[in-house]
Amino acid sequence: MxxxxxxxxxxxxxxxxxxxxxxxxxxxxxxxxxxxxxxxxxxxxxxxxxxxxxxxxxxxxxxxxxxxxxxxxxxxxxxxxxxxxxxxxxxxTTTASSSGFTGAADLGGSSRALFQLEAGFTNTTGALQGDTGSTALF
Ligand SMILES: [Ca+2]
Known part of the structure; x- marks a missing residue:
């Protein structure tokens, strides 16, 4: 590499x-x-x-x-x-961020986003901006 x-x-x-x-x-x-x-x-x-x-x-x-x-x-x-x-x-595809989110985002044609909240974290708000301009809030 x-x-x-x-x-x-x-x-x-x-x-x-x-x-x-x-x-x-x-x-x-x-x-x-x-x-x-x-x-x-x-x-x-x-x-x-x-x-x-x-x-x-x-x-x-x-x-x-x-x-x-x-x-x-x-x-x-x-x-x-x-x-x-x-x-x-x-x-x-692998994340251990301070936000507590893990998961993967597929910004393909349907702009899917899958996230899972790690244990110990309560509800958190985040945003994912796709290149097509679509935004997912969760
Ligand atoms: Ca070539």
């Missing part, structure tokens, strides 16, 4: 080669992937994932089209995704 910071890394070639882009937790739509300092649209062929995070890739912009979620380093994303990835979401 060549990752030096962040939660995941995208590579334009198989086996973690070629131009790459380090991703922190967050949503990366086509404009971000296609920025001059990024890997480009429809280029990604491999990716790495830091343990405790997951990377969901989409074949279309705006987190649409076919999607697949990766939780481990992947030397080749497969024929169905190779050079077709146009948007990406990185989320933390």
């Amino acid at each position: 060549t990752l030096t910071s962040g939660a995941a890394q995208l590579f334009v070639d198989e086996n973690y080669a070629g131009a790459s882009m380090i991703l922190a937790e967050g949503a990366y739509n086509i404009e971000r992937l296609d920025a001059p300092d990024a890997v480009g649209n429809d280029t990604v062929s491999s990716l790495t994932v830091v343990p405790g995070y997951q990377v969901t890739v989409y074949t279309d912009a705006d987190f649409g089209g076919d999607s697949t979620t990766f939780t481990t380093d992947t030397p080749y994303v497969g024929d169905d995704l190779n050079d077709k990835i146009s948007s990406v979401v990185v989320v933390k």
